[in-house]
Amino acid sequence: xxxxxxxxxxxxxxxxxxxxxxxxxxxxxxxxxxxxxxxxxxxxxxxxxxxxxxxxxxxxxxxxxxxxxxxxxxxxxxxxxxxxxxxxxxxxxxxxxxxxxxxxxxxxxxxxxxxxxxxxxxxxxxxxxxxxxxxxxxxxxxxxxxxxxxxxxxxxxx
Numbered sequence: 095x096x097x098x099x100x101x102x103x104x105x106x107x108x109x110x111x112x113x114x115x116x117x118x119x120x121x122x123x124x125x126x127x128x129x130x131x132x133x134x135x136x137x138x139x140x141x142x143x144x145x146x147x148x149x150x151x152x153x154x155x156x157x158x159x160x161x162x163x164x165x166x167x168x169x170x171x172x173x174x175x176x177x178x179x180x181x182x183x184x185x186x187x188x189x190x191x192x193x194x195x196x197x198x199x200x201x202x203x204x205x206x207x208x209x210x211x212x213x214x215x216x217x218x219x220x221x222x223x224x225x226x227x228x229x230x231x232x233x234x235x236x237x238x239x240x241x242x243x244x245x246x247x248x249x250x251x252x
Contacts, residue, residue: 099161101194101202104142104150107160111138114152114163117185124240141165142252147179151163151185151202164199166207167225171218173239174246179207181217184225196222200229210252215251218244 104110115134126134141148144228148167155161168179181203186195207215217226220242223233231247238244 097154098145099153099198101151101153101198103198104138104152104163105144105154108142109141110152110160111135111142113156113160114138114185116212117163117187118183121185139171141167145210147212149206150183151157151199151206153202155190156224160181160187161190161195162199164203166203166212166215171216173237174216174218174235177216177248179212179215182219184222197224197229204249204251211252213252214251215249217247217249220244 143149150165164184231249235246
């Protein structure tokens, strides 16, 4: 069950860029180990859009504490370049996992995609398979990537 939470665009809350850059650097060492926090922050400034891709969504609790983040990106995902756009970088800070905030972000991403007339979103995960399944996404393929197997999901937004 989701506690009270609200989703906002990163474009309207850019003061949180250092926090999410730090989260990504810590959580995904295998991808961001050689990337500086400044470079990660620069990428988040690039995805801080409102009415076009790429865009980033943030979830907050009722007390405006930042809990998690995800992005919708239209750049190709190298292991699966022939489809898109992609819901990427879904992250909920560890103390808040299991309370439905990832599902709240996924639902908000679908609503934003629909608003932007994007008929289908894709996602890949190795660790959040049940989260996407609970949100009604269809897992339809698996691909190897950086020593792990990712499940590819799709969800119609229209």
